Each structure stands twice: as structure tokens, then as C-alpha cells.
Amino acid sequence: MSSRNADVEARNGEHADTVVTCDSLVREYRRGSGGALFGSRDQPVVRALDGVSMSVSSGEIVGIQGPSGSGKSTLLHLLAALDTPTAGSLTVAGRNVTRLSERERARLRLDHVGLVFQRFHLLPALSARANVALPLIELGMPRRERRERATELLEAVGLSSRATHRPGQLSGGEQQRVAIARALSTEPDLLVADEPTGELDSETGRRVLDLFEELSDEHAVVVASHDAATIDVADRVVRLRDGRRQLADG
Numbered sequence: 001m002s003s004r005n006a007d008v009e010a011r012n013g014e015h016a017d018t019v020v021t022c023d024s025l026v027r028e029y030r031r032g033s034g035g036a037l038f039g040s041r042d043q044p045v046v047r048a049l050d051g052v053s054m055s056v057s058s059g060e061i062v063g064i065q066g067p068s069g070s071g072k073s074t075l076l077h078l079l080a081a082l083d084t085p086t087a088g089s090l091t092v093a094g095r096n097v098t099r100l101s102e103r104e105r106a107r108l109r110l111d112h113v114g115l116v117f118q119r120f121h122l123l124p125a126l127s128a129r130a131n132v133a134l135p136l137i138e139l140g141m142p143r144r145e146r147r148e149r150a151t152e153l154l155e156a157v158g159l160s161s162r163a164t165h166r167p168g169q170l171s172g173g174e175q176q177r178v179a180i181a182r183a184l185s186t187e188p189d190l191l192v193a194d195e196p197t198g199e200l201d202s203e204t205g206r207r208v209l210d211l212f213e214e215l216s217d218e219h220a221v222v223v224a225s226h227d228a229a230t231i232d233v234a235d236r237v238v239r240l241r242d243g244r245r246q247l248a249d250g
């Protein structure tokens, strides 16, 4: 290992179980557009992330904290390989994301990343079990195995008795637990959550956070939030301001 790499590893706490790592990550958008893709050249550029370096390993929860507009969602989208950086390096599950096509990134996500968002994103016409099993269809898993896996996962998140309910028949916390079970269905190395308790009352939010703590034994977890209780469960906190990482990380 070169001394520079050793420095980067020491700085990021990187080790053999590193699931995601980025160095000097930059993401720019064109203001007033639907993103960089549709922006015209003369629109001003917003530097949403400005040189962020970090890594996350299996067995830890890393919290991303910062004021509104500081770049949390932008960073999460990159770490989840939903997006590609304007500059800098990004490796997820050993793959260099900057070099992947959109299709290759979709495959990388299917194989290695679980996503949990504030607004659950469940399909309303499907039962809880069918929602959890959905990513397994893409993986080509036979129907019976899918059903068994989804049943086990619903049990793990305490929802066995709700397997045949549709999202509209479930509370917010139950829907979020279905979303977490779905994110785990493909056995991802990395679980990425954006404000996972944002829509939940504090007690239900606490139950979802307990679940994250249990999960972090086997997964790398990155969670962005404004909420102090959510950030409290993190082993480390990356603080952002104006797209930059603050030195006083937790």
C-alpha cells in the first residue's frame, strides 16, 4: 500500500470489511433544473458535495448529519450507487461506481445495496409479503423460496401477523418495517436509509432504530437524519455543512 493510501485508510478508519469508500467526492447540479442532466450550460452550478471522503464497514452504523441543503441526500444517493459523482472516487462493494453504466449500477444495487426512504415507497396493491419479495423476482429466485424468505423477514421485523395486509392497512411504523424487510431481502452488504424515522412518532421511530442496531451486526448501515435520536444510534457521525465534511465528526 502506498503511503498516500495508508493515510486515506487511517483517515477513514478503512479496513478489510469496508463496504463503501469515497475520496474527494464532488457532485454538482445545475440550479433551476431537474438536475445536471437537463440543465443548460448557462445555468449556475450548485456544488452540493465538495470533496467528501469517508468509508463505511460491515458491522457499523454511520450517521450523516447536517442542516437542510448540506448535501446529505446527495451523498446517500452516491453511496447507494443511485447516482455518479462529478469528480472524486467512489467504490461500492469493490466496484468503481464512476466507471459503471446505469445498468451496471442497477445490478450493483440489486446485489449489494438495500434502500430505505422516509416515504416507504411500497406498492399499494401488493401485500406486505409480496412487497418484501419483489426484489427477489429480479434476482430470479423461485416463487416458493421468495415466499419463504419474505415470510422469514417479516417475522424478523415483528410483522408475521401482517403478511397479507396491504400498505394502506398498516401503520406508518409497520410500513417502514416492511420497507426495511424489503431492503434486506437481497441480503445487501450496505443498507442506506434517508430520514427513516421522519414520518414516524417517537415510539415507533425508536422501534425502527432498534431494528437498525440489530441489523448493523451483519451489514454496513448509513443513515441520514435531522433527528437526534436517529443520529444517536450511529457508531460514527459524518457532519456536513455546505457540502463539506466538518472536522468535528462524532
Ligand SMILES: Nc1ncnc2c1ncn2[C@@H]1O[C@H](COP(=O)(O)OP(=O)(O)OP(=O)(O)O)[C@@H](O)[C@H]1O
Residues within 6 Å of the ligand: 029, 030, 031, 032, 033, 034, 035, 036, 046, 047, 048, 066, 067, 068, 069, 070, 071, 072, 073, 074, 075
Ligand atoms: N436535482 C437538483 N438540482 C439542483 N440542485 C439540487 C438538486 N438536488 C439537490 N440540489 C441542491 O444541492 C444541495 C444539497 O441538497 P441535498 O438534498 O443533498 O441536501 P440535504 O442535506 O439532503 O437537505 P434536506 O435535509 O433538506 O433534505 C442543495 O443546495 C440543493 O438545493
